[in-house]
Amino acid sequence: MLGPLLGTCSAFRVHQPSMSLLSTGHPAKARMSLGTALRGVGRLTGNPSSQSRRLHQSPGHRPVPCSWPVSRFRHSPLPAPEFQRSTPLGIGASVSVRSFGFLAYFVRGSKARRVPTTAANQSTSAQPRDPAITPNQVAGQQQQGHSSETLPSHNQTESAPLLRASSPTPPPSEDALEVERNSPPQVTWQSLLRLVRLARPEYKLLGCAVGLLLVSSAITMSVPFAMGKIIDIVATAATPIPFGLTTRQFFAILGSVFVVGGVANAGRVMLIRTAGERVILRLREKLFGALVHQDIPFFDRHRTGDLVSRLANDTNVVGKSLTNNVSDGLRSLVMAGAGLSMMVYMSPTLTGIMLGIVPPISIAAIIYGRFVRDLSHHTQTALGDSTKVVEERLSNIRTVQAFVMEKAEQALYHDRVHTVYKLARREAVYSGLFFGGAGLFGNLAIMAVLGVGGNMVLQQTLTVGELTSFLLYTAYVGGSLSGLTSFYSEIMKGLGASGRIFSLLDAQPTIRSNQGAQRTLPALEGRVTFEDVDFVYPARERARIFERLSFDVAAGSVVGIAGASGSGKSTLIALLLRFYDPQAGRILVDGVDVRDLDLTWWRRQVALVNQEPTLFAGTIAENIAYGLDGFVPESRILEAIRQASCDFIHDLPDGIHTFVGERGVSLSGGQKQRVAIARAIIKNPRILLFDEATSALDSENEYLMKEALEKLTQGRTVITIAHRLSTLKSSDLILCMEDGRVAEMGPFNELMAKPNGPFRKLMEYQTSH
Ligand SMILES: Nc1ncnc2c1ncn2[C@@H]1O[C@H](COP(=O)(O)OP(=O)(O)OP(=O)(O)O)[C@@H](O)[C@H]1O
Numbered sequence: 001m002l003g004p005l006l007g008t009c010s011a012f013r014v015h016q017p018s019m020s021l022l023s024t025g026h027p028a029k030a031r032m033s034l035g036t037a038l039r040g041v042g043r044l045t046g047n048p049s050s051q052s053r054r055l056h057q058s059p060g061h062r063p064v065p066c067s068w069p070v071s072r073f074r075h076s077p078l079p080a081p082e083f084q085r086s087t088p089l090g091i092g093a094s095v096s097v098r099s100f101g102f103l104a105y106f107v108r109g110s111k112a113r114r115v116p117t118t119a120a121n122q123s124t125s126a127q128p129r130d131p132a133i134t135p136n137q138v139a140g141q142q143q144q145g146h147s148s149e150t151l152p153s154h155n156q157t158e159s160a161p162l163l164r165a166s167s168p169t170p171p172p173s174e175d176a177l178e179v180e181r182n183s184p185p186q187v188t189w190q191s192l193l194r195l196v197r198l199a200r201p202e203y204k205l206l207g208c209a210v211g212l213l214l215v216s217s218a219i220t221m222s223v224p225f226a227m228g229k230i231i232d233i234v235a236t237a238a239t240p241i242p243f244g245l246t247t248r249q250f251f252a253i254l255g256s257v258f259v260v261g262g263v264a265n266a267g268r269v270m271l272i273r274t275a276g277e278r279v280i281l282r283l284r285e286k287l288f289g290a291l292v293h294q295d296i297p298f299f300d301r302h303r304t305g306d307l308v309s310r311l312a313n314d315t316n317v318v319g320k321s322l323t324n325n326v327s328d329g330l331r332s333l334v335m336a337g338a339g340l341s342m343m344v345y346m347s348p349t350l351t352g353i354m355l356g357i358v359p360p361i362s363i364a365a366i367i368y369g370r371f372v373r374d375l376s377h378h379t380q381t382a383l384g385d386s387t388k389v390v391e392e393r394l395s396n397i398r399t400v401q402a403f404v405m406e407k408a409e410q411a412l413y414h415d416r417v418h419t420v421y422k423l424a425r426r427e428a429v430y431s432g433l434f435f436g437g438a439g440l441f442g443n444l445a446i447m448a449v450l451g452v453g454g455n456m457v458l459q460q461t462l463t464v465g466e467l468t469s470f471l472l473y474t475a476y477v478g479g480s481l482s483g484l485t486s487f488y489s490e491i492m493k494g495l496g497a498s499g500r501i502f503s504l505l506d507a508q509p510t511i512r513s514n515q516g517a518q519r520t521l522p523a524l525e526g527r528v529t530f531e532d533v534d535f536v537y538p539a540r541e542r543a544r545i546f547e548r549l550s551f552d553v554a555a556g557s558v559v560g561i562a563g564a565s566g567s568g569k570s571t572l573i574a575l576l577l578r579f580y581d582p583q584a585g586r587i588l589v590d591g592v593d594v595r596d597l598d599l600t601w602w603r604r605q606v607a608l609v610n611q612e613p614t615l616f617a618g619t620i621a622e623n624i625a626y627g628l629d630g631f632v633p634e635s636r637i638l639e640a641i642r643q644a645s646c647d648f649i650h651d652l653p654d655g656i657h658t659f660v661g662e663r664g665v666s667l668s669g670g671q672k673q674r675v676a677i678a679r680a681i682i683k684n685p686r687i688l689l690f691d692e693a694t695s696a697l698d699s700e701n702e703y704l705m706k707e708a709l710e711k712l713t714q715g716r717t718v719i720t721i722a723h724r725l726s727t728l729k730s731s732d733l734i735l736c737m738e739d740g741r742v743a744e745m746g747p748f749n750e751l752m753a754k755p756n757g758p759f760r761k762l763m764e765y766q767t768s769h
Pocket of ligand 1: 300537539540545563564565566567568569570571572
């Protein structure tokens with residue numbers, strides 16, 4: 001009796017790889033992985049140089065606004081080990097482990113909901129929020145199990161809010177923001193429907209794919225039956241070939257059917273993936289569009305790393321869950337149903353035995369699997385922490401090397417990776433026991449079926465071929481059930497990811513262009529008035545910046561703003577540009593409240609040169625033309641370069657087509673500032689805002705720039721934030737800021753003539769230090 005049974009077993013083992021090839025649904029399963037995420041980001045990044053060079057070729061082309069920091073993704077969470085994966089232990093292990101996975105889906109599903117964002121999101125922002133805490137302290141605290149996010153902010157100890165917002169939505173507290181960031185999204189029927197609606201435009205592709213899926217699944221499910229028949233034909237000459245076919249004809253037909261199955265499967269995979277990529281493409285475009293239109297308080301609340309992760313990872317998860325996972329789930333459903341029916345058809349007794357053994361073992365496996373999975377989760381978290389160190393230190397390598405901290409950083413990383421190693425080692429031991437046990441019990445279950453089935457063969461109530469078919473169907477059903485469990489958890493992941501995406505898509509900016517009276521002023525003169533302005537930053541509502549701030553800047557005048565660091569000089573500019581709205585009071589331009597102006601029109605009247613000018617990865621020409629619509633002639637760029645005294649550009653080998661690197665890294669601070677000034681000048685704005693725009697220039701270049709700027713400022717209102725005496729001297733009017741209010745205001749000489757005046761004291765302090 002054992003002979004045929006062992007023969008059956010070994011035949012199964014030999015055939016298993018080829019069967020798994022036929023059952024392409026599972027090997028082909030696309031799971032979210034680090035590689036996928038990086039590929040996604042790679043696509044987003046594109047080739048900046050090639051993109052940027054097109055500026056002057058295509059009218060309407062705008063420079064690439066930014067390049068995505070690929071490094072932020074390098075620590076994307078690695079997928080946790082999946083316990084339902086087939087093992088090299090043979091059929092028993094494969095069947096039982098997959099079956100355990102089926103019952104374990106509740107565990108994974110709930111976990112997927114509990115941990116919506118993992119190391120990827122945490123690790124992207126390792127900046128300490130409390131300025132009093134150094135990076136090393138942060139690192140130390142993280143090592144003790146606290147992430148930088150949980151560090152108490154010094155503001156939390158401050159007294160109750162000084163001001164209440166009069167804006168439509170009250171600013172959320174920092175704690176509330178933390179909760180918002182960490183809380184899992186709501187999974188409801190509406191969100192499920194909304195998720196499904198994303199795939200609606202792809203219904204043609206998906207419909208064809210489902211048709212092909214049914215064909216390929218039907219053919220795949222005929223394999224065990226056909227194999228059983230072949231074994232019976234070969235083993236017993238008495239078994240007739242169906243439909244009176246010859247052996248040759250039988251194999252030819254079988255081969256042709258398999259070819260059809262292969263073609264159908266290939267078509268299914270191609271169509272499904274194409275549909276998935278199209279969903280991802282649309283989602284990414286929509287999401288990026290929504291993000292760039294958000295107001296600045298939104299970006300104060302959300303960390304860039306989180307947003308990038310949603311754009312790259314979550315869109316991918318959603319696209320895949322709607323297409324690949326649904327297709328795989330459907331395939332699993334069809335195959336599990338058909339397989340179980342065939343099992344019952346072949347032998348109800350053996351089916352009963354199988355169903356009696358697997359569920360109890362599966363329940364035990366769920367409990368153990370949960371324990372091992374939690375261990376794995378700890379390992380992933382520790383891995384995320386260690387990745388944070390790498391990312392932060394490598395992106396700030398100049399600081400690390402300048403402070404000769406290489407060895408200290410190495411030691412810190414050593415500690416982190418050793419923690420990961422210890423957890424991973426523990427996980428390896430328990431996982432080994434898990435897989436070993438699962439394989440053993442699976443094989444025991446198979447043995448039981450073989451024992452009973454063997455007896456049935458001896459009693460001639462079952463043929464050897466039928467027993468083989470039965471075992472093959474068992475394997476197929478096991479695999480399909482496993483597919484169904486991952487289908488559930490993938491859909492859950494998709495729902496979680498779509499919830500995070502929808503929350504961004506639904507976010508309504510409080511400051512946007514299509515609100516208010518949307519006025520434009522035909523002849524803007526440029527008078528700027530602050531009238532009793534109260535302001536707190538929404539993300540830090542307990543720290544008042546301005547209280548009843550009032551001043552008036554005449555049209556066409558040059559105003560210098562002085563004040564100690566942190567006195568709110570840059571905040572003035574942020575308010576003027578409507579990055580924020582004041583909670584009380586008004587900001588007027590030519591007597592009109594800026595909130596009544598069309599935002600796009602208003603921002604086009606103003607040009608800003610920042611303290612730390614931001615250049616984008618692209619050429620100098622593209623950076624200068626940034627903000628202009630349509631085709632920009634080279635002559636216009638050269639004129640702006642001349643006006644901004646950017647002569648250094650002509651000495652560069654590629655001139656205005658020199659690539660400036662990410663964030664303009666290949667230019668010096670002074671050169672970047674001059675390019676930024678050219679970028680402001682080319683806009684020909686009515687109001688020019690300089691936020692310490694010449695601070696990075698040496699004395700000679702500052703002098704040259706000053707001369708150039710004097711010409712440029714004629715006929716415009718210019719507001720200059722400056723610390724340097726030389727810059728302030730040439731202003732028509734000086735505003736000296738102190739404690740959120742204008743402490744003093746007047747011409748330079750007048751303010752300097754007051755022996756104890758705040759401005760004079762500030763200047764004296766600066767010149768004596
Ligand atoms: N986005 C923000 N969210 C919360 N608080 C902010 C934000 N930006 C600035 N602040 C705070 O507002 C205050 C004023 O900052 P601001 O940048 O206007 O000062 P400043 O006078 O320009 O300083 P400096 O001369 O050093 O550039 C500071 O206490 C700063 O910490």
